[in-house]
Amino acid sequence: MNRAAENTTEPGRFRYSIARKLRAGLFFRLFGIFLSLDVTICLLTGLALLVYSERAAAAVAGQLAAAAEHGAAEELPQLSGVSVNYAAEEGEGLRLIKPFSSLLPRLTRDGPRDVELGNAADASLLRRLDAFRYHIFWQHGLSTYQISVELGTFFHFFRYALMALLLYELLVLASRLSKDQAIVRRTLDPISELAAAAKSLNQADSPFDPLQMAALAGKLEGINASRLDTRIPLDETQEELKNLALAINGMLDRINASYRAQVRFVSDASHELRTPISVIQGYANLLDRWGKNDEKTLQESITAIKDEAASMKDLVEQLLFLARGDNNTIQLQLEAVNLDELAAEVVQETQMIDADHRFTVQAGDARAVADRALIKQALRILVDNAIKYTDPGGSIAVAAGQERDFVKLAVTDDGIGISPEIVPQVFERFYRADESRARATGGAGLGLSIAHWIAARHGGHLEVLSRPGIGTRILIVLPAAGPGRNPATAAAQQTALPR
Numbered sequence: 001m002n003r004a005a006e007n008t009t010e011p012g013r014f015r016y017s018i019a020r021k022l023r024a025g026l027f028f029r030l031f032g033i034f035l036s037l038d039v040t041i042c043l044l045t046g047l048a049l050l051v052y053s054e055r056a057a058a059a060v061a062g063q064l065a066a067a068a069e070h071g072a073a074e075e076l077p078q079l080s081g082v083s084v085n086y087a088a089e090e091g092e093g094l095r096l097i098k099p100f101s102s103l104l105p106r107l108t109r110d111g112p113r114d115v116e117l118g119n120a121a122d123a124s125l126l127r128r129l130d131a132f133r134y135h136i137f138w139q140h141g142l143s144t145y146q147i148s149v150e151l152g153t154f155f156h157f158f159r160y161a162l163m164a165l166l167l168y169e170l171l172v173l174a175s176r177l178s179k180d181q182a183i184v185r186r187t188l189d190p191i192s193e194l195a196a197a198a199k200s201l202n203q204a205d206s207p208f209d210p211l212q213m214a215a216l217a218g219k220l221e222g223i224n225a226s227r228l229d230t231r232i233p234l235d236e237t238q239e240e241l242k243n244l245a246l247a248i249n250g251m252l253d254r255i256n257a258s259y260r261a262q263v264r265f266v267s268d269a270s271h272e273l274r275t276p277i278s279v280i281q282g283y284a285n286l287l288d289r290w291g292k293n294d295e296k297t298l299q300e301s302i303t304a305i306k307d308e309a310a311s312m313k314d315l316v317e318q319l320l321f322l323a324r325g326d327n328n329t330i331q332l333q334l335e336a337v338n339l340d341e342l343a344a345e346v347v348q349e350t351q352m353i354d355a356d357h358r359f360t361v362q363a364g365d366a367r368a369v370a371d372r373a374l375i376k377q378a379l380r381i382l383v384d385n386a387i388k389y390t391d392p393g394g395s396i397a398v399a400a401g402q403e404r405d406f407v408k409l410a411v412t413d414d415g416i417g418i419s420p421e422i423v424p425q426v427f428e429r430f431y432r433a434d435e436s437r438a439r440a441t442g443g444a445g446l447g448l449s450i451a452h453w454i455a456a457r458h459g460g461h462l463e464v465l466s467r468p469g470i471g472t473r474i475l476i477v478l479p480a481a482g483p484g485r486n487p488a489t490a491a492a493q494q495t496a497l498p499r
Contacts, residue, residue, distance in 0.1 A: 019184050026180040027173065034169040038162075045158065053134040053149040056082050058105035060147050061138050065107070068140060081153070087137060087144040108147075111137045118152070129155040265429055269319055276308035276315075318446040322429065325453050332371040332457065336481055339366040339375075339400040339409055346379050347398050356392035364401030366408070367481045370458050375409075375476070378451040382411040382474050385447055389472070390415030402480055406460075409476040418466035426464065427452040451476070 060082050093112030095101075101109045118131030134149040283301040292298055324330050340363035347359045368375075379398070386396045390413045397412045418426060430445040448462075455462050460478035 022184045022187070023177070023180050026183070027177065030173060030176055034173070038165070038169075041162075041165075049134075049151055049154065053151070054105055054108070054136075056149050057134075057136040057138070057147040058108050060084055061105075061107045061136075061140070061145075064138075064145060065140055081150045083148045083150065085146045085148070087146045089144060093135065093137065108136050108138050111139065113137075116148075126159065129159070269315075269430070273312065273315065276312040279308045280305050280312075315446070318450060321450055322446065322453070325450075325457070330457070332374070334369055335372060337368050337370050337372045337375060339368060339407055340364065342372065342376055342379065343398045343400045343409060346376060346383060350380075350383055350387070354387055357387060357390060358393075358395045360395070360397045362397065362399035362401075364399065366400040366402045368407045368458075368478045369481045370478060374454045375458070375478075378454040378476055379409055379411070381447040381451045382409075382476070385474075386411050386413035386415060386472070389413070405480050407478050407480045409478075410473060411475075412471065412473040414471040417468040417470050417472055418464070419468055420466075423464050423466060427462065448474075 064084065093114035095112050096104065096109070114135040114137075116131070116133040116135060117125075118128035130152040132151045132155050134151060136147045136149075138145045138147055283304050287298065287301050290297075321330075343363070344361050347361050351359055383396065383398065390396060394414050397410075399408075399410045399412070401408055401410075427448050428445075429449045452462050455476050455478065458478050460476065463475040463477060464472070465474075466472035
């Protein structure tokens with residue numbers, strides 16, 4: 001699984017990304033601050049210009065009134081940026097009503113106000129602003145005056161100042177994009193690390209680390225062994241949390257499968273142990289009642305008890321082996337192994353206890369760096385399996401060979417074979433293709449599971465080719481020994497082998 005890492009491009013993905021929403025939020029927040037600042041500056045500037053214009057016009061009106069009192073009304077005063085002209089009549093404009101008019105200078109508060117944006121025929125707003133005038137019509141005695149405050153020069157320089165400010169704000173916004181991205185990344189690092197931990201735990205070929213599991217315990221408190229089917233909903237989850245939820249859900253799937261396999265393993269082990277115990281208990285009761293006085297019954301009971309005890313001993317040893325393997329307490333004793341000699345040794349030992357089958361060995365100069373005892377155990381399991389499911393008189397061939405970077409140990413028989421649909425299940429613990437022959441063969445269904453574990457622990461695998469009524473061929477495939485692979489380096493790489 002790594003659907004959590006998939007990057008889809010479906011429409012609307014932007015709104016499902018926490019990182020993008022945070023970056024956009026930070027960007028538009030700063031943009032809003034700059035926009036508010038610009039609007040505030042413009043409003044304050046407009047208010048300052050209004051106050052300046054009103055005061056300048058009031059000062060000119062005061063000079064006009066003083067000149068009229070001294071009989072010099074024909075001399076119109078001139079101030080920097082302010083011009084005065086006679087008006088034939090009071091112009092039309094805005095008159096402020098009370099109480100707003102009380103804020104204006106007393107001398108000019110009753111006159112109408114008007115603005116002029118340069119030449120109306122000029123299409124350029126900027127050029128018209130350069131000729132901006134603020135007019136106040138003021139009446140004194142029988143004369144009407146138009147007091148004009150020139151503001152074009154101010155607007156000319158204010159325009160460039162405002163452009164410089166906007167350019168600075170754009171640069172700040174652009175520089176903040178990368179900084180905000182780093183901030184968001186640091187903010188979301190805990191989620192990313194949690195997702196990475198969940199993904200690593202969800203790798204099919206890696207064991208569960210108790211420390212890693214403990215790190216996730218606080219996030220999964222609501223899920224326990226009785227509720228392993230609980231899953232985190234994904235529909236409305238943000239993109240980063242969706243990746244994390246997918247990883248955790250995948251991990252829960254694997255934990256759930258492992259938990260169910262463990263429950264099934266315990267149940268099957270209990271069943272397998274219950275059968276020989278029941279047989280032993282039955283014969284012990286028989287002897288206790290009357291069998292000890294019957295020589296034939298006594299011998300039958302002793303033989304049955306010995307056989308069942310031996311079967312139970314083998315089963316317990318297999319269970320202990322698998323338990324140690326699951327706990328990773330079995331350490332490989334790596335050495336250079338000649339697989340040709342190993343195959344011949346296993347066949348020779350088997351022939352001493354089984355005279356009902358024909359055995360052959362084919363050597364192919366195969367060598368590997370492995371634990372000799374474990375590889376021999378796996379090969380014995382395959383040979384014993386072939387014996388169990390091959391009728392007396394049948395043939396069993398053991399071959400060793402090398403293909404490129406791999407060596408193979410093959411056990412081939414002409415027995416009853418395995419149906420193709422159940423081949424993938426033969427490595428499951430306690431699985432038996434023919435339940436009716438289970439008691440006859442004495443198998444508990446753990447042999448191939450052990451052989452599969454041994455091969456995987458050495459970085460290899462098992463291959464099965466079988467046809468019902470024709471026979472079965474099972475191969476142990478291992479990395480071959482070579483210049484770059486010797487016992488020392490293989491031992492150093494042991495922790496990297498799949499478990």
